[in-house]
Amino acid sequence: MSADRGDQDDTNLPLEDELASTGAAADSAETDDRLKALPRLLRYVVLGNREKSFAEERLIAEIVELAPDIPLASAWIGDGEARLGLALASELDHRAVATDRPDLRSLADCLRLMCLTRPKPNESLVEYRRVAKSLLLANKMMPASTDPKLAAEIEAFCFGWAAISNASTLLPKIGTTGAAADARLLGRLMARRRVEAARFELQATFDEEMAREPKSAAAVSAAIKQIAGNSPAQVTVCTMDQEAMKNSRMHETIKRFNSVINTLLPLVPVPPLVDVRNQLRLEFPYAFDVVDFALADLVGRTTVRLRPILLVGPPGGGKTRFSRRLGELLGISVWRCDANQSDGATFGGTERRWNSAEPCHAFLAIARAGHANPMVLLDEIEKAATRSDYGRLWDSLLSFLEPESSARYPDPTLQTPLNLSHVSFVATANSLGHMPAPLCDRFRIVDFPQPRPQDFDALLPAVIADLAAERGLDLRWIEPLSGVERDAVASNWRGASVRRLRRVVDVVLRVRETLAVRN
Numbered sequence: 001m002s003a004d005r006g007d008q009d010d011t012n013l014p015l016e017d018e019l020a021s022t023g024a025a026a027d028s029a030e031t032d033d034r035l036k037a038l039p040r041l042l043r044y045v046v047l048g049n050r051e052k053s054f055a056e057e058r059l060i061a062e063i064v065e066l067a068p069d070i071p072l073a074s075a076w077i078g079d080g081e082a083r084l085g086l087a088l089a090s091e092l093d094h095r096a097v098a099t100d101r102p103d104l105r106s107l108a109d110c111l112r113l114m115c116l117t118r119p120k121p122n123e124s125l126v127e128y129r130r131v132a133k134s135l136l137l138a139n140k141m142m143p144a145s146t147d148p149k150l151a152a153e154i155e156a157f158c159f160g161w162a163a164i165s166n167a168s169t170l171l172p173k174i175g176t177t178g179a180a181a182d183a184r185l186l187g188r189l190m191a192r193r194r195v196e197a198a199r200f201e202l203q204a205t206f207d208e209e210m211a212r213e214p215k216s217a218a219a220v221s222a223a224i225k226q227i228a229g230n231s232p233a234q235v236t237v238c239t240m241d242q243e244a245m246k247n248s249r250m251h252e253t254i255k256r257f258n259s260v261i262n263t264l265l266p267l268v269p270v271p272p273l274v275d276v277r278n279q280l281r282l283e284f285p286y287a288f289d290v291v292d293f294a295l296a297d298l299v300g301r302t303t304v305r306l307r308p309i310l311l312v313g314p315p316g317g318g319k320t321r322f323s324r325r326l327g328e329l330l331g332i333s334v335w336r337c338d339a340n341q342s343d344g345a346t347f348g349g350t351e352r353r354w355n356s357a358e359p360c361h362a363f364l365a366i367a368r369a370g371h372a373n374p375m376v377l378l379d380e381i382e383k384a385a386t387r388s389d390y391g392r393l394w395d396s397l398l399s400f401l402e403p404e405s406s407a408r409y410p411d412p413t414l415q416t417p418l419n420l421s422h423v424s425f426v427a428t429a430n431s432l433g434h435m436p437a438p439l440c441d442r443f444r445i446v447d448f449p450q451p452r453p454q455d456f457d458a459l460l461p462a463v464i465a466d467l468a469a470e471r472g473l474d475l476r477w478i479e480p481l482s483g484v485e486r487d488a489v490a491s492n493w494r495g496a497s498v499r500r501l502r503r504v505v506d507v508v509l510r511v512r513e514t515l516a517v518r519n
Helices: 003-007 015-028 040-050 052-066 071-079 082-099 102-115 126-140 148-162 179-212 215-228 242-247 251-255 273-283 288-296 319-330 361-369 393-401 437-442 453-471 483-491 498-518
Strands: 234-236 264-266 309-312 334-338 375-379 409-411 416-418 424-429 444-447
Touching: 040 052, 040 102, 040 126, 040 148, 052 102, 071 082, 082 102, 102 126, 102 179, 126 148, 148 179, 273 288, 273 319, 273 453, 288 309, 288 444, 309 319, 319 334, 319 375, 319 424, 334 361, 361 375, 393 424, 393 437, 453 483, 453 498, 483 498
Parallel strands: 309 424, 309 444, 334 375, 375 424
Antiparallel strands: 234 264, 409 416
C-alpha cells in the first residue's frame, strides 16, 4: 500500500478496499475493552448477539483485509447468501492449510457461525459440530479476567450451539431458522435452572449472614424510632364540628364512628423488612420478584404505605393470599372487597339522604382497624360491574388512587373531607380484560406467577395452617402429613393452582378424620 493512499477520498475506494479500511478502523477504535482479549470466534458471538448486521460487516472487513484475492469473497459481499458464505468458508480452510495461516481457519469458523441455518432432519452435521468444537475450545481459552456477565453470555451461547443437533423439540417451529439465534435460545433455556439454583444459594447465604447478626433487626427498629421519634406517628383522618354531629339527621350513623372522628389515629410503623421478606419468600417461593417489588416501596419509609399495586395472573395462583399475608406481616389490617359485588355508590360512600347510608370503604377499613394506614384489598377487580346505574367501581376508585384527591376525599355520608392518603390499595385480577386505561395507569401492574411442582414442600405447611384456621383448630393439634398422605397429595397436584392444592389437602385431612372416627 503506497504512502499517499491515506490522502485519497474514501468514496473513491473500491468496495473491498473500503471494507478493509472500515474493519481496520473499527478494530483500532473498539469501544468495548472487554472484547479485545477474547478469541476472534467469541468476539463474533458477542457482536452477533448485539447486532447481526454489524457483526457481518466486521467479518467482511476482516476477510477482505486478510484474504483479498479470493473471488468468492467478492461474491458473498455482493450477495450475502448462506450457501456462498459456506463455500467461502471452505475456500478459507483450503487457503489456511496451503499457506499455513491459522487466522484464515478462525475466519472460516466465524463465517459458519454467521451463515449456518437450523439443521434439517437427515442433514450432515459436520459443519455444526466443527463450529461447536471451536466454540468450546475458545470458551476454554477465555481469559480469567473476562467480565462475569459477558462470560456467562458467551458460555450459554457455546453450550446452546453444542445442543442444536439434539434439542430440536425445544426450538420454536415458527420464526428464525438461523443456527446462531437457536443457540442463543437454547443457551438461555439451559442456563435457567442454574440461575435458579444460584439464586437459592445466594438466599441461603443471606439467611446465614442474618442469623449470625441478630442485632440487624433491632438496629432497623432503632433507626425507625430515631427517625419517627419515641411516640408513634399519628394523623387525624376525619374532622367534624361537634354541634353539626349532634344536630345531624345522621347522628346515629355518625355515632358509630366516634372513635375515629376528631381523633389522632396511629400509623403502623414499617417492621424490619428483612423478616417480612424472608417469611413471604418462604411461603411464596415462586414469587420472589413480586415480594421484592412490593417491599421495595417501603424502603426508607417510617410508616407502612404501599402505592397502588395490581397483581395479575391466572386463577388459583395465590394472589389474594399473598396480598393478605403481605398486609398481616406488615402489621396492618386488611379490608377485603369483592369487586364483582361492589359498585361505585357503596365503595365510595352513599349519599346521606339514604337511611342505609354508610361512609366509603376506605374509612370503614380505618374504623375497624383503629389505625390510619390499613390495606384495602380489591379482589378480581376486572370482574367489577360495567353498568353505571349506581356508578362503576372503576370510576369511583380513581379518587382514592390519586394522592392529591385521597388526602381530601369528600365523603358523601359524613360530608367532610377525609384524609385517606395513608391507605394502601392492592388489587388482584386474572387478566386486565376491559379495564379502563385511566384506572390501569394509576396502578403499578405486576405479573403474579403460578406455583411450580418443586414448590410443593414449601407451600404445604402454609396450606395446612390456613385450613386449620378455617376450622378454628390449633395447628399444634394437626399432625403433619405422613409419607403416604404426602405422596397422595403430590400425585394429585402438578403445580399451577394453590386453590387446587388446598382442596386436595382438605380431602386428605377429612379422610384421615373419618378413618380415625371409625377406628
